[in-house]
Amino acid sequence: MDLALLPDAPTDTERAAIDAVVPADPDTPGPLPAGERRDLLLPAFHAVMDAVGWISRGALGHVCARLGVPPAEAYGVATFYALFSVTPRAPRTAHVCDDVGCAAFGGEALCAALEDRLGPPGAREDVTWTRSPCLGMCERAPAVFLQRAEPEAGDGLGDHQQIAPADVTTVLEGLGGADVPGPDPVVSTPQAGADGLHLLARVGVADPADLDAYRAAGGYAGLRRALAVGAARVVDEVTTASLTGRGGAAFPTGTKWAAVAGSPEPEKYLVCNADESEPGTFKDRVLMEADPFALVEAMTVAGIAVGARTGYLYIRGEYPAAERAVRHAIDEARHHRLLGDDVMGSGRVFDLEVRRGAGAYICGEETALMNSLEGRRGEPRAKPPFPTVAGLFGKPTVINNVETLVNVLRIITEGGPEFAAVGSGRSTGSKLFCLAGTIARPGVYEVDMGTTLRELLELAGGVPPRLRAILLGGAAGSFVTPDQLDVPLTLEGTREIGASLGSGVVLCFDDDTDFAPVLRRIAGFFRDESCGQCVPCRVGTVRQEEALARIVRGREIGGRTTELQLLTDVDRVMTDASICGLGQTAASAVRSALKLGLVGASGATGGNGVESS
Amino acid sequence: MTLVDLGTIRRLVSVTVDDVEHRVPEDATILDVLDRAGCDTPRLCQAPNLTPVNACRVCVVEVEGSRPLxxxxxxxxxxxxxxxxxTERVAHSRRMVLELLGSANDMSQAGDDVARWSVEYGADPERYGPVGPPAAAGERGNRHPGHHAEPDGETRATVAQPVTVDNDLYVRDYARCILCYKCVEACGTDAQNTFAIAVAGRGFDATISTEFAVPLPESACVYCGNCIGVCPTGALKSVAEHELREAGEWDPEDETVTSTICSFCGVGCTLDLHVQHNTIVNVTSPHDHSVTHGHLCIKGRFGFQHVQNY
Incomplete structure (x- = not known):
């Protein structure tokens, strides 16, 4: 394909960064065949961002020339992701979380302090700051992600860092180039070292960087057994275990695996969804930072079971520590032939590729994630066809969340029936919960399915005094009240009270909380994170935020009842007619908060009463 | 000899629409069945000559076993x-899609069908408050994804912005753009394979754009005008039509359509000449034409001035 490129040339730094990511085609020096490696588009943009801090015309043109991607499409991709900038930006930018888990817990204060020191976002050319949606470090609010461009970073991972809890001094030091202490997953896991843990068993016990320590702690027993019993048996065990997806949608994992394993298509893929970005969620980050080999092993089990030769790990761009941990684990596993063309001497072929997200909540939606992996805008696809039929690169694909995959190791070592014996109904095994907000010991907790919300809070230091409400399941979940603490934490139990487990968020608010900014932040979040593809979500999230602004300011058009009716109407079309789960749940938390009278006078906005998953 | 295309042999399947059973070919869409059944189904992003993108959601229906529409x-x-x-659910979603679009876009040139559906379904775009100020030229394209100014609710956000006129053949009036993706599809693999435009930005701030929003003459655009041909809202139109409308001389009542064959090359595309007051104002091609599928090149669509130079 002849590409019409802008005349601008890349700088030497830009060219070097891009060429390091895009391999030269040995047969045809110069550009790769048109679009064939479009999946390298995001890695190439990341390379430019990591080196120079923004994507210039020359850089974009060079990426397009190398990959055979039309520049208008590449620009459409670059402008979709919040971590990319197509206008000059300070090479060191602090993304400060002002989301529901951080704002009232130091986030807003930190924004004010940084504005005082650095001026408003974008004011300075050397260092700057900007507001950010949830950064997944809610247990140690406030959280900051430092996006730092460094041409000499070398390891291909950039020089990015996370700070939590962050204060203005540390952030300014980090912006000055200093190394700041990264997140410590052990601190985030108050149960570390306790008995009876499965998903968190190795946290704080085994060195996450040491393969031998992982093996000594029981690691790779699962893969050994999986290879011994064979793929079909592994799929059966997962099906028998009744494992459901832990990312929020709770789809039966065994059903996905069986569909892909049974597909006659020779080329299949495994994808791990590590794009954790539901506000209030940080469990997958902790798992990857503290026990990365477990994820690598679980993906190997899954990949071989479903017949995939390549697995992709799509990890959130704001998680540099987790990415480093996982990449190190993959290198180690490959070195010890636990990945590659002869996994554990079995003759089976399986390897992993890590891909970094770039700041888009929507890419946690499975088909949006696949589009992103393919170098496209993170827009969800129409289903059917489902990913098990036509997923990544159009091939049958199993896509599972991090926590879901790590559960597989227990299923393989203990057996499916044993796993299914924990919990009840569709809710089996153990579950991770992310406790944050006004709670004594915030962090990730592992409990058996069926544990009540009250018991969970007891683990974290007791039911918070003056508890007013809990955001359960994330921004796409709903608020529950202190009189509902005896709800068993299962899919069925939460559904019964009109809530959902979602991604395991348990964000506590006491009665000092002003819920108006909380709700406005949630509404603003969905307006920001809507991909814009379908009308109900694209315009509906805007109208929801505007109506909420009027209600909390007492500036209703036509009175409270009229505004609540308007919100209900918008809620219904988003829930009924949006393409994907983002739009379908964008009104959930707002609906529940209004119903509970958390803002303004009490009034009921009923929605359509349909449970969103 | 005449060749008759018999197509592929298709199995018939049974589909029930509002309690009436229909036997239809297995590769039909639900919309095909609705059209055959005579339902007046609203549609905006759908076109018979483009791959469905199902973005506008105005044609939604209930299907047994599916929670969302x-x-x-x-x-x-x-x-x-x-x-x-x-059902009430279907009517509600259709009404709300039309209403939300009407609240954010200038739908005044979206045609009679849209106007009729808006009335039939009871869309009331005005209830979202007074219209906020329009964006300055180019401002919407420069918004950063994941960030927006917090609204106070006093006015409603719209996509209003000045018309972009950067070439001699067509204008881009993005205050009317409903992001139906049709122009992108026509510029891309569905017709032209030029890829001059794509959707850029995210969410409500998404726009149709060239790379870095450069003017069309600096882009890959070849001025086939197929984007104009598929635009449902008048966001893309010829300079000729734009100028007539601006001058208050656009007169669809007077319009006649004359079919002819393009004389520029040997392909022989069918052209429909749209004539107002004895002047060609637009050229289209029927979407069901086996050669053009409704798409033309720059010569067929814009090369008609010589006809009028007599």
Whole structure:
């Protein structure tokens, strides 16, 4: 394909960064065949961002020339992701979380302090700051992600860092180039070292960087057994275990695996969804930072079971520590032939590729994630066809969340029936919960399915005094009240009270909380994170935020009842007619908060009463 | 000899629409069935000569077994499928899509069908408050994804902005753009394979854009005008039409259509010449034409001035 490129040339730094990511085609020096490696588009943009801090015309043109991607499409991709900038930006930018888990817990204060020191976002050319949606470090609010461009970073991972809890001094030091202490997953896991843990068993016990320590702690027993019993048996065990997806949608994992394993298509893929970005969620980050080999092993089990030769790990761009941990684990596993063309001497072929997200909540939606992996805008696809039929690169694909995959190791070592014996109904095994907000010991907790919300809070230091409400399941979940603490934490139990487990968020608010900014932040979040593809979500999230602004300011058009009716109407079309789960749940938390009278006078906005998953 | 295209042999499947059973070919969409059944199904992003993108969601229906509503334009029928179009849920979503679009876009040139559906379904875009100020030229394209100014609710956000006129052949009036993706599809693999435009930005701030929003003459655009041909809202139109409308001389009542064959090359595309007051104002091609599928090149679509130079 002849590409019409802008005349601008890349700088030497830009060219070097891009060429390091895009391999030269040995047969045809110069550009790769048109679009064939479009999946390298995001890695190439990341390379430019990591080196120079923004994507210039020359850089974009060079990426397009190398990959055979039309520049208008590449620009459409670059402008979709919040971590990319197509206008000059300070090479060191602090993304400060002002989301529901951080704002009232130091986030807003930190924004004010940084504005005082650095001026408003974008004011300075050397260092700057900007507001950010949830950064997944809610247990140690406030959280900051430092996006730092460094041409000499070398390891291909950039020089990015996370700070939590962050204060203005540390952030300014980090912006000055200093190394700041990264997140410590052990601190985030108050149960570390306790008995009876499965998903968190190795946290704080085994060195996450040491393969031998992982093996000594029981690691790779699962893969050994999986290879011994064979793929079909592994799929059966997962099906028998009744494992459901832990990312929020709770789809039966065994059903996905069986569909892909049974597909006659020779080329299949495994994808791990590590794009954790539901506000209030940080469990997958902790798992990857503290026990990365477990994820690598679980993906190997899954990949071989479903017949995939390549697995992709799509990890959130704001998680540099987790990415480093996982990449190190993959290198180690490959070195010890636990990945590659002869996994554990079995003759089976399986390897992993890590891909970094770039700041888009929507890419946690499975088909949006696949589009992103393919170098496209993170827009969800129409289903059917489902990913098990036509997923990544159009091939049958199993896509599972991090926590879901790590559960597989227990299923393989203990057996499916044993796993299914924990919990009840569709809710089996153990579950991770992310406790944050006004709670004594915030962090990730592992409990058996069926544990009540009250018991969970007891683990974290007791039911918070003056508890007013809990955001359960994330921004796409709903608020529950202190009189509902005896709800068993299962899919069925939460559904019964009109809530959902979602991604395991348990964000506590006491009665000092002003819920108006909380709700406005949630509404603003969905307006920001809507991909814009379908009308109900694209315009509906805007109208929801505007109506909420009027209600909390007492500036209703036509009175409270009229505004609540308007919100209900918008809620219904988003829930009924949006393409994907983002739009379908964008009104959930707002609906529940209004119903509970958390803002303004009490009034009921009923929605359509349909449970969103 | 005349060759008759018999197509592929297709199995017939049974689909029930509002309690009436229909036997239709297995690769039909639900919308095909609705059209055959004589339902007046609203549609905006759908076109018979483009791949469905199911973005506008105005054609949604209820399908038994599906919790969310289903876009009838994109969903293929299955044997035994039970479809309902006559429910309150369907009517509500259709009304709200029309209403939300009307609240954010200038729909005044979206045609008679849209105006009729808006009345029929009871869309009331005005209830979202007074219209906020329009964006300055180019401002919407420079918004950063994931960030927006917090609204106070006093006015409603719209996509209003000045018309972009950067070439001699067509204008881009993005205050009317509903992001139906049709122009992008026509510029891309569905017709032209030029890829001069794509959707850029995210969410409500998404726009149709060239790379770095450069003017069309600096982009890959070849001025085939196929984007104009598929635009449902008048966001893309010829300079000729734009100028007549601006001058208050646009007169669709007077318009006649004359079919002819393009004389520029040997392909022989069918042209429909749209004539107002004895002047060609637009050229299109029928979407069901086996050669053009409704798409033309720069010569067929814009090369008519010589006809009028007599």
């Amino acid at each position: 289903v876009p009838s334009c994109a969903r293929r029928v299955e044997d035994g499928m039970v479809v309902r179009t006559d």
